[in-house]
Amino acid sequence: xxxxxxxxxxxxxxxxxxxxxxxxxxxxxxxxxxxxxxxxxxxxxxxxxxxxxxxxxxxxxxxxxxxxxxxxxxxxxxxxxxxxxxxxxxxxxxxxxxxxxxxxxxxxxxxxxxxxxxxxxxxxxxxxxxxxxxxxxxxxxxxxxxxxxxxxxxxxx
Numbered sequence: 287x288x289x290x291x292x293x294x295x296x297x298x299x300x301x302x303x304x305x306x307x308x309x310x311x312x313x314x315x316x317x318x319x320x321x322x323x324x325x326x327x328x329x330x331x332x333x334x335x336x337x338x339x340x341x342x343x344x345x346x347x348x349x350x351x352x353x354x355x356x357x358x359x360x361x362x363x364x365x366x367x368x369x370x371x372x373x374x375x376x377x378x379x380x381x382x383x384x385x386x387x388x389x390x391x392x393x394x395x396x397x398x399x400x401x402x403x404x405x406x407x408x409x410x411x412x413x414x415x416x417x418x419x420x421x422x423x424x425x426x427x428x429x430x431x432x433x434x435x436x437x438x439x440x441x442x443x
Contacts, residue, residue: 297322300374302366304328304357304414305384307335310434314381315339315350323379324349326370330356330384349374357384358405363413367421377421382411383434407435 296318306315307329315325316339325343327350329336336352343350353369356362370377386406388399411433422429 294322296379299323299378300326300370300376301379301381302326302328302370302377302414302418303381303383304366304410305330306381307332307339311381311383312339314383316343318379318381319343319346319348319350322348324351324374326350326366326373327352328357328366328384329354330362356406357382357410357414358402360413360417363410364417366414367417371421376425377418378425378427378429379432380414380418380422380429381432381434382414384410385434 299318299322301315301318301323303311303315303318303325305311306325306327315327319325325340325348327336327340327343329352331354333352333354336354340350340352351369351373353366355365355369357366367377384406386403388395388403390399415431418429418431
């Protein structure tokens with residue numbers, strides 16, 4: 287059974303979903319919007335896909351904005367959080383979903399590619415949490431942070 291957010295359960299909440307231009311990030315963003323949250327869609331480079339998700343949210347009566355930024359860098363993570371605070375006035379929910387998967391034999395995986403995977407998945411989560419926390423604390427209502435780890439982290443790809 288899939289848990290569903292009830293209509294308007296998240297009214298007034300401001301959410302960020304990293305890596306939300308497609309796949310599970312897109313579905314998480316859509317579900318948060320169905321619950322009434324304003325949702326910032328983030329992607330590193332997929333502008334058309336990110337804009338399409340935001341437009342779908344708006345077409346359904348929701349509030350959405352887009353931020354293209356690489357969350358694996360301090361400036362990129364800060365830009366995502368800044369875009370949400372500019373668009374929505376704060377951050378209440380952060381879903382760290384951005385990830386890179388290199389589907390190659392381990393023997394063929396170079397160190398630079400390994401670092402890119404870790405930088406996006408792990409460093410990105412840390413950097414976004416670190417940048418969002420002051421906004422969540424200053425809002426007085428706390429917040430919620432969800433860090434997503436895919437199955438390939440446990441089984442390989």
